[in-house]
Amino acid sequence: MIQLNVLLLEQDPGRRSNLEKALAGKGYGVRAVPDAASLLAVLAANPPHLVMLDVDLPKNEGMAVLKAAHDSQPSVPIICETENPTVESAVEAMRRGAVNYISKYKPMTESLEFIDHALERERMEVETRLKARERRVRTFDDPTTLSRIDGILSEHDYKESMLISYLQDIQKDLNYLPQDALRFVARRVNVSLPRVYSIATFYKAFSLRPRGRHLVHVCLGTACHVRGGGKILESLERELGIGAGETTYDNKFSLESVRCVGCCGLAPVFMIDGKFYGKMTQDKIPDIIVRYE
Ligand code: FES
Known part of the structure; x- marks a missing residue:
């Protein structure tokens, strides 16, 4: 069972x-603090x-602290x-x-119910991510994957001079x-692991982290940031159920933030597989995401 943790700011010592x-008592980890700085x-x-x-x-700092916490x-x-x-x-x-906003x-007991509800959603998300990680580990252990990779290496007789080509083909296969x-490549081609790593990390086209079939890049450069790029990233995170730098459990999407992509006039901007979506608003995002299989 995953341990879920709550951070609680309550000024009244009794209520805290x-x-x-x-x-x-409900089994959550709790850290209770009395002030905003903590x-x-x-x-x-x-x-x-x-x-x-x-x-x-x-000093009516509540809303400012809420924003700072959310931004953090x-x-x-x-x-x-x-x-x-109040409604306002x-x-x-x-x-x-x-x-949520509770009186x-x-x-x-009502506050506790809201907390249970929010944490249940968090639990499901955490479990989904853990399953995805397990699946990725199993993917490589799968003998058919190993034999496919060996097939890629054998096509060029395990020659060291073909290292870049091997890595390109393996990435095409596993994303x-x-x-x-x-x-595995280092062992079969008989080169040192640092040599293989140096190539894999030198070229930007290679990724050492799992990537989905579709790459979503959200621009957080200055112009996009000022015009709500952060909100666009948040909406995409919510829509895809992953954070920046992560991949969905079905390996369909990877989400990344980038700096200026050179079309500031269209800010805020995001891209999917290199296709630009400019002057973006949060409500347009679901319709765009469903277009991708
Ligand atoms: S800052 Fe986003 S395109 Fe320039």
Whole structure:
């Protein structure tokens, strides 16, 4: 069972202690802090699976802290609690990245239910990623994969001079170059592993991390950043269920952020397999993603 962790900022010591005990009683790991500085420090050093944030902070800093927390770890869901719920503040909180906005006047059991619900989604995502990782490991152990790679090497009589070509063909087959594949090549071609690595890391076309059939690049250069590139990345992360630098469990999409791609006039911009999508808004993303098989 995966241990899910909650980071809790509650100023009231009594409520903090009650929430901490209730969450620990449900089997969650809990880190409870009394102020914004501690919350942001823990969030940066050790991201939890969920943040529970008391937004009634001194000097009306709650919304600013919410935004800072969301900017620091965009993929971590944040639930806000307040003693002064209004429609306007709820809208503002959602705009700044909260996934829920709860009144403290409701029974604590309701807050705990919202937390359970948000963490259940996190659990499913974590499990999906773990399964994907296991699948990737199994992929290389599969004897048919090994024999395909050996076939690629034997086509050129295991000649060292064909190393780049071997790596290109292996990547075409597996979509990336697993470490075990590089070791296998080094052994069969009778060259040192550092030599194989030096080639695999020198050329940008090679990837040592799993990549999907479709590469999604989101521009976070200055122009795109200013015009909402971060929100576009967030929407893509939500739509694909992965973070930047990751690949979907079915190896369909890989998502990466890049710096200026040279068409700032169309900002914010993202690309799929080199095709540009400019002047992007979050609501257009689902329709674009479904076009890719
Ligand atoms: S900053 Fe995104 S295209 Fe230039």
